[in-house]
Amino acid sequence: MSKTYQAIVIGAGPAGSSAALVMARAGLDVALVERGSFPGEKNMFGGVLHRMPALEEIFPDFWDRAALGRHIIKKGVTFMTDDSSFSTVIEAGNFDTPPFNGYSIFRPRFDNWLAQEAVKAGATLITRATVDDLVYKDGKISGVTIVGRQGELRAPVVIAADGVLSFIAKKAGLRQPTFDPSQMAVGVKGLIDMPREMINDRFGLVREQGFANEFVGCTAGVRGGGFLYTNYDSLSIGLVFHLASLRTSGKTPYDLLNTFMEQPQVAKMICGGKLQEYSAHLIPEGGYDMIPELVGDGILVAGDAAALCNATGLNLEGINLASQSGVIAGKAVIEAHQNKDFSKRGLSAYKTLLDESYVIKDLKMSRKAPHMLHNDRIYNEYPELMCSFMESIYRINGAPKDNLTKLFLKSAKEKVGLGNMLADGFSAWRAL
Amino acid sequence: MNIDEIFDYTSFTIDREPHIVLDYDICTGCDNRGCVNSCPARCYTWSEEEKKMTFVHDGCLECGTCYVVCHRNAFTRWRYPRGGFGVAYRMT
Numbered sequence: 439m440s441k442t443y444q445a446i447v448i449g450a451g452p453a454g455s456s457a458a459l460v461m462a463r464a465g466l467d468v469a470l471v472e473r474g475s476f477p478g479e480k481n482m483f484g485g486v487l488h489r490m491p492a493l494e495e496i497f498p499d500f501w502d503r504a505a506l507g508r509h510i511i512k513k514g515v516t517f518m519t520d521d522s523s524f525s526t527v528i529e530a531g532n533f534d535t536p537p538f539n540g541y542s543i544f545r546p547r548f549d550n551w552l553a554q555e556a557v558k559a560g561a562t563l564i565t566r567a568t569v570d571d572l573v574y575k576d577g578k579i580s581g582v583t584i585v586g587r588q589g590e591l592r593a594p595v596v597i598a599a600d601g602v603l604s605f606i607a608k609k610a611g612l613r614q615p616t617f618d619p620s621q622m623a624v625g626v627k628g629l630i631d632m633p634r635e636m637i638n639d640r641f642g643l644v645r646e647q648g649f650a651n652e653f654v655g656c657t658a659g660v661r662g663g664g665f666l667y668t669n670y671d672s673l674s675i676g677l678v679f680h681l682a683s684l685r686t687s688g689k690t691p692y693d694l695l696n697t698f699m700e701q702p703q704v705a706k707m708i709c710g711g712k713l714q715e716y717s718a719h720l721i722p723e724g725g726y727d728m729i730p731e732l733v734g735d736g737i738l739v740a741g742d743a744a745a746l747c748n749a750t751g752l753n754l755e756g757i758n759l760a761s762q763s764g765v766i767a768g769k770a771v772i773e774a775h776q777n778k779d780f781s782k783r784g785l786s787a788y789k790t791l792l793d794e795s796y797v798i799k800d801l802k803m804s805r806k807a808p809h810m811l812h813n814d815r816i817y818n819e820y821p822e823l824m825c826s827f828m829e830s831i832y833r834i835n836g837a838p839k840d841n842l843t844k845l846f847l848k849s850a851k852e853k854v855g856l857g858n859m860l861a862d863g864f865s866a867w868r869a870l
Numbered sequence: 871m872n873i874d875e876i877f878d879y880t881s882f883t884i885d886r887e888p889h890i891v892l893d894y895d896i897c898t899g900c901d902n903r904g905c906v907n908s909c910p911a912r913c914y915t916w917s918e919e920e921k922k923m924t925f926v927h928d929g930c931l932e933c934g935t936c937y938v939v940c941h942r943n944a945f946t947r948w949r950y951p952r953g954g955f956g957v958a959y960r961m962t
Contacts, residue, residue: 475883475954480932482962544961566953585952603934605949617938619904624935626910628871628879629962674962685904685939692873692910699871713871716879717962718910718933 440589443469443562445771446582447597448569448606450477452757453741453764454599455552456492460768462559463496466775469591470553470561471582473568478549482627482717483757485667485674486510486650487548488540490758491796492765497555501537505551507669508648509538512641516703517821518655523703524824525651534647542648542667542674564591569600572609572737578780579610579736594780597738597767599760602720604730604743612739613730619681620812621724623662623749626691627676628699630711634671640707641668655821656698660687661814664698666707673708675699678721678754680812691718721756723749725808726801736780738767738788748800750807750869751816759797766791810869813862815854820862823853873912876929885955888927889947890936896944897923904939931957 445461447454450472458470474480487506494500511534514527533539557563568585573592581592598606602622607613641649653664662679677695684691698704722728722745729745732738740746741760748755770788774780792798827849831842840848850859871879897903898921905914911929914936916922930951937948950956 473950473953475958479958480956482959546959546961568950568953570949585949603937616943619938622938624908624910624933627962672961681908681935681938684908685902688907690873690907690910690912692871692912696871713879715960715962716871716876717957717959718931718935720934720938 440592441469442592443467444593444775445469445595445597446471446591446593447599448582449599449601449741449743450553450556450563451481451549451599451601451741451760452552453743453760453767454597455549455556456761456764457597457599457740457768457771458556458561459496459552459559460765461771462556462561464772465560466772468556468561469593470556470563471567471569471584471591472553472563472565475566476546476550477553477563477565478546481545481549482625482719483545484625484627484665484676484678484754485542485669486540487543488755488758489537490761492758492762496765505543505547507542507544508643508646509534510540510542510650511643511647512649514649514651516651516653517824518653518701518703519822519825521702522825522829523701524828540650542650542669544669569606572596572606595736595738595771595774595785597740597764597771598743599740599764600743602722602742604739606737607730607739607743610734610737612732612734612737618724619685621722621728621808622681623678623721623723624681624684624691624718625676625678625721626695626718627674627716628695628713629715629717630673630675630708631714632671632673632708632711636710637668637671637673643668653698653704655817656701656704657817658687658689658694658697659814659818660684660689660694661812661817663817666704672714673711675704675708680723721749721754722747723808725749726798726805727808729801732789732792733782733785735782738770738785740764740767746797746801748804749811750804751811755800762795762797763792766795804869806869810865813865815858815862819854823849826853876911880929880931881958881960882928883955883958884928885951889949889951889956890925890927890930890945891947892923892925892944893946894923896942900942900944902941905936908935908939910935
């Protein structure tokens with residue numbers, strides 16, 4: 439099996455399929471190579487897809503075409519301890535009018551839909567194909583080999599959209615040979631079956647409305663957080679941990695997930711549901727400082743492979759950045775074909791356009807966020823402070839009351855320490 | 871959820887040939903073994919009595935946690951399963 443294309447895209451995720459789609463639409467003969475038996479088979483994420491400017495430009499009717507779930511009208515944050523929780527919820531009227539701010543989606547459906555759009559545009563989708571290595575001819579990239587298969591796929595340019603570990607970027611010498619666990623997080627998720635009416639009643643939803651909630655203080659002191667999203671007929675519930683912190687904690691992701699699901703307030707949310715699927719995935723959370731070399735001779739790196747993920751603690755963005763980077767990479771390859779120059783210089787439009795886009799601008803702006811999030815107090819002491827302060831406000835038991843300031847300072851001194859609090863406030867303000 | 875019953879929750883097409891191969895001597899000499907607790911699928915078990923690491927690739931979720939937390943580079947092979955094999959998510 440040897441065949442020649444004008445470009446090879448490794449990985450039919452949001453970055454790869456977006457790239458293949460753009461190139462195929464411009465008339466290039468593109469191979470989109472995917473190791474799963476269908477695109478999305480290997481993919482999972484927290485669960486909410488936000489606005490997708492790159493794809494909305496390609497498909498003016500993107501929101502009608504894509505395989506989506508409920509639109510999120512209600513977003514919450516919960517600070518919790520073993521037995522208490524304090525939640526804030528925003529339900530904005532305009533979250534319920536199009537264009538919606540976000541949807542819950544399933545990756546095996548969404549990624550497959552996007553890849554099929556690339557196929558409709560003329561890309562060749564090759565599934566069940568794990569790329570093994572790059573092939574070089576006269577010192578230039580000339581194609582890729584596939585694990586367990588004879589022959590190779592040939593092309594003068596390759597887009598590595600092969601996901602967070604990107605072995606292809608490593609082989610091309612574009613990323614560092616090892617990862618720093620403090621720049622990585624692992625997410626684990628349970629998909630819980632639940633009747634649609636029960637979800638609507640329980641979370642105060644009607645029609646196709648959805649709810650997304652984040653949790654802090656649910657990871658037994660390991661740096662990380664939790665999430666719960668409503669799908670049509672199921673809930674996605676999970677935890678995300680910073681790997682360096684998880685490693686030293688000695689705790690296991692599944693035990694922590696079980697404890698989270700058994701916390702009394704969380705248990706009530708998922709009660710009556712049945713676990714259908716358990717999944718896990720890495721998240722590149724190192725931000726701007728983690729981004730590898732994006733362009734080499736005959737190769738571009740996009741999506742998670744390029745660590746294009748924005749984790750500020752408030753939002754977690756990745757798919758939108760992946761798709762945007764894929765589209766831009768595709769455009770750079772189209773330009774390189776026009777100029778017949780696949781050198782690093784010939785492909786440099788990728789980096790220029792990416793730098794000008796919100797992808798790199800946002801990552802630069804939140805450059806300090808990953809450091810701020812490496813503060814153990816966020817994951818233990820602050821949730822405890824929130825819960826104990828709120829509890830003391832509402833506690834009416836005949837004892838004379840302190841004023842709110844006194845109450846707060848008392849809780850703060852006890853749980854965090856005033857000096858720590860000032861320092862953390864300053865670092866959060868600087869990071870965000 | 872009982873992680874021992876992972877095959878009840880998640881589908882796999884298991885390849886006879888493992889996609890991850892360890893040099894167990896390195897694991898025996900490791901002072902950390904963060905893989906044992908960090909792996910979300912409990913593929914790694916360490917026996918303190920036998921001073922022996924056991925690795926099973928069957929329920930591997932292909933997340934890469936072990937690849938990142940292993941600071942001794944104990945892998946003689948770490949690649950994704952060949953096409954069509956490994957974990958298959960249906961709706962997650």
